[in-house]
Amino acid sequence: MNAPQDKASFKPAYDVVGTRPVRPDGVEKVTGKAIYGTDHVAAGMLHGAILRSPHPHARIRSIDTRKAEALPGVKAVVTGADFPSLASLEVSLGEGSGNIAAISRNCMAHEKVLYDGHAVAAVAATSAVIAEEAAALIEVEYEVLPHVLTIDEALAPGAPVLHEDMFTKGLPEKPAEPSNAALCFTVGRGEPDAAIAAAHTVVSGRYSALAVHQGYIEPHACVASYNADGQVQVWASSQGAFMIRTLCASILGISQADIRVTPLEIGGGFGGKTKVYLEPVAIVLSRKSGRPVRLAMSRADVFRASGPAPGVVADITVGADADGTITGVVMEFKMLSGANPGNDTHSGAMSALAHYNVANCRVTGWDVLCNTAATAAYRAPGAPQTIFPVECCIDEIAQKLGLDPIDIRLKNAARPGDVGIMGMPAGEIGYAECLEAAKAHPHYSAPLGPNQGRGIAGGTWGNYGGPSTATVNLGEDGSVLVTTGSPDIGGSRAAMAMMAAETLEIAYEQVRVTIADTSSIGFSMLTGGSRTTFATGKAVILACEEIIATLRARAAVMWSIDVSQTEWRGGAVHCLSGDKAGTSLTMGQIAAKAGFSGGPIAAEVALNAQGFLPGFGVHICDTEVDPETGHVSVTRYTVVQDVGTAIHPDYVEGQMQGGAAQGIGWALNEGYVYDKAGRMDNPGFLDYRMPVCSDLPMIDTVMVEKPNPAHPFGVKGVGEVPIVPPLGAVANAVSRAIGLRVHDLPLTPDRVYAAMQGKS
Amino acid sequence: MGKMMISATINGDAQQFLCDPAATLLDALRDELGLTGSKEGCGSGDCGACTVVLDGQMVCSCLVLAAEAEGRKIATIEGVAEGSELHPVQRKFLEKGALQCGFCTPGFIVASKALLDHNPDPSEHEVRYWLAGNLCRCTGYDKIVRAVLDAAAELRQETTTQRVSA
Ligand code: FES
Ligand code: FES
Secondary structure (H helix, E strand, C coil): CCCCCCHHHHCCCCCCCCCCCCCCCCCHHHHHCCHHHHHHHCCCEEEEEEEEEECCCEEEEEEHHHHHCCCCCCCEEEEEEHHHCCCHHHHHHHHHHHHHHHHHHHHHCEEEECCCCEEEEEEEEHHHHHHHHHHHHHHEEEECCCCCCHHHHHHCCCCCCCCCCCCCEECCCCCCCCCEEEEEEEEEEECCHHHHHHHCCEEEEEECCCCCEEECCCCCCEEEEEECCCCEEEECCCCCHHHHHHHHHHHCCCCHHHHHEECCCCCCCCCCCCCCCHHHHHHHHHHHHCCCCCEEEHHHHHHHHCCCCEEEEEEEEEEEECCEEEEEEEEEEEEEEECCCCHHHHHHHHHCCCCCCEEEEEEEEEEEEECCCCCCCCCCCCHHHHHHHHHHHHHHHHHHHHHHHHHHHHHHHHHCEEEEECCEECCCCCCCHHHHHHHHHHHHHCCCCCEEEEEEEEEEEECEEEEEEEEEECCCCCEEEEEEECCCCHHHHHHHCCCCCCHHCCHHHHEEECCCCCCCCCCCCCCCCCHHHHHHHHHHHHHCCCCHHHHEEEEHHHCCCCCHHHEEEEEEEEEEECCCCCEEEEEEHHHCCCHHEEEEEEEEEEEEEECCCEEEHHHHEEEECCCCCCCHHHHHHEEEECECCCCCCCHHHHHHHHHHHHHHHHHCCCCCEECCCCEEECCCCCCCCCCCHHCCEEEEEEECCCCCCCCCEEECCCCCCHHHCHHHHHHHHHHHHHHHCECCCCHHHHHHHHHHHCCC | CCCCCEEEEEEEEEEEEEEEECCCCCHHHHCCCCCCCCCCCCCCCCCCCCEECCCCCEEEEHHHEHCCCCCEECCCHCCEEEECCCHHHHHHHHHHHCCCCCCHHHHHHHHHHHHHHHHCCCCCHHHHHHHCCEEEEEEEHHHHHHHHHHHHHHHHHHHCCCCCCC
């Protein structure tokens, strides 16, 4: 399904953009040939294993590696002592050394372990079995420390502090004592308290959601090879080969030119593969053993030691006029960021109300640390947690005032030109169009059965642009080779080929796309922030435009005319004057003679893409609640999203459907559970229950295509928005199905059943 | 601990390989035979990325010992296409955009083919329950289910008419 008819006028006609060709890397991936993280083999490769802490918080008294080293087949054993100290990082890095030290210590603990699963030592051996056996022979003496797992525990007076040098940032004055609160951040405007006091209708509540994992099916894996001359190769699946290069170089004090990172195919990331965990360790093992080393996480390692998204507790009060105009919002939320300061508090605070035009508001976020795995980005990091309470409150106000839940959102929706909370006017944003499309969708007016309820929620994410490099080279036959440094996580090769073909006015199949290693192309920021099709795509388009200019210049030379007398049309240069007027030269004809007209035809564009726009979504969710058990099933689901221009609609819809499914999992099933000893209770797919095929209905999609004027084809970025609304949409659907609200996610059967029984 | 020598038929070819007695069939396929199309997502039977067909029966190869393959027939993702001709399930996955990262895809394709081999006309409900042992985190399953239903429809036509080359 597509956008409402009257919105079709947004979109100019394209030949390739908007079609659905087979992706260029498709056949490799359906035949099992594609090489992912654990598939790469280097000659003479050793296998690594990592010993992980069984304690959530402990001081490392000593590590005795002698028995492990003595085991036949063991070639290297490393601990935190093999990594540069904080003092030496301060010398080499200066200001950023604290952050780099935290990343380094998360890869390999130094003085303390901070969570169950924290790496304390690693082994490389001739087989994986020997490596595991050797890791088990390492003797670590711990001084077990008291730990904290929840926000209340972490902030309690006298609570054990994870980092003795951490003082809350963002407060008017530096606190006297260190604590587990890393940051306090407030945004707002107007007089929210007075507005709420004067409001016609006020709702409030405390909402919570648990930490959840990104849940990519491919565990982290890499191979590293350190040569005696100090040059390093790394093969890894990640969201950014350059990110790996930068971090490994900083952590280990190696020149970036000496680290060549080759991106392997990536089996999902969703933000969770924007960090290093294994790569620096594999490099150190390789340096010590003189051989390439593979490290791979087990699924339990992935859960225990790679980043979940933070859990949240949020207190919110919303006031509205009798007509549903939201007059004031006050929200204070606390993100549970795990063992190191997180990144979700700023983005969560700034996203919370970004889809509404609220005159009076104050949003305060706290970044709170505890003894669980250090969190990582997860699709629109911070936004699902803070928009969930907002969407629930708006629903309650609509119910109290007898308003349609879409109408109340339309009344308050942010529109182009509205000044946002940061004082900037909004660009060509499409939230109102999404709400209108949702209202017009047949799902919205379909009848509901017994025990069913329908929930609506909106949401937004800021998206990103940033630095990217692309090169375009012509083969001697005129075929087109596009090279980027942006890992393809869900079809971006296809999008790049399509944008190149559209620009050059040639067939999609004439373009092939390679994702190069870090020594073969200039820098690109990682694939994240929904930036790749926007920013790297822009670099590809501009490089193709340079190619066109070069081809016209070369044809002008061949025709002995001025370049102004040439025209680019239909993938060929046309001659407008002289004795060749009316004839044309194809790319192949020019490329074949390139040697005589100035050499190979190539273009490189490196840019910092500006002008990105936020995306918006509206989700409609029907749930049915089993009155006997409290089990919730999603019976129908529709995703409406402002996607800018959809380059390849299949992959845009796929992002919308996949994000919705993850959000449904967050709302209904998923969550990190710890036992009293601070060990993760559910580090496997059996007990950490992600949605499976039989849990879900088809997920209908409506792409509202309101182009971004700052991108040649109108791209906005689509990958992150769709995980934002589901938490509210599911919660609102359940609350309407059972006639009362459950404030805490996930909405597990026991919780919903207890609520229905009138228990807590 | 000595290695064992195992003889099995893999994708129609007689093969021999060495394995540790404790090695899984998945390890042997990937590490001994270089068939890395079968993936390890969990190692505990919960994700289906390692799905293969053992003597006609769909199994998680991470739950089968390599030694159990002795004398048996194994079909993996590498044997699904006939030469350079994709199986309709593979083709429909491509045409319908049923993969994003593609890591779950080999398992889904092997499982879907196994379904259609014994049930040529599954309902959406049957497809969803058959594939409930295969996790995909990227797609929300919608396009996967549609690809399998489309492949089933195409295969049914082909058996009633003549096999048309792709
Ligand atoms: S690896 Fe076998 S089921 Fe997950
Ligand atoms: S396509 Fe990524 S897990 Fe299925």
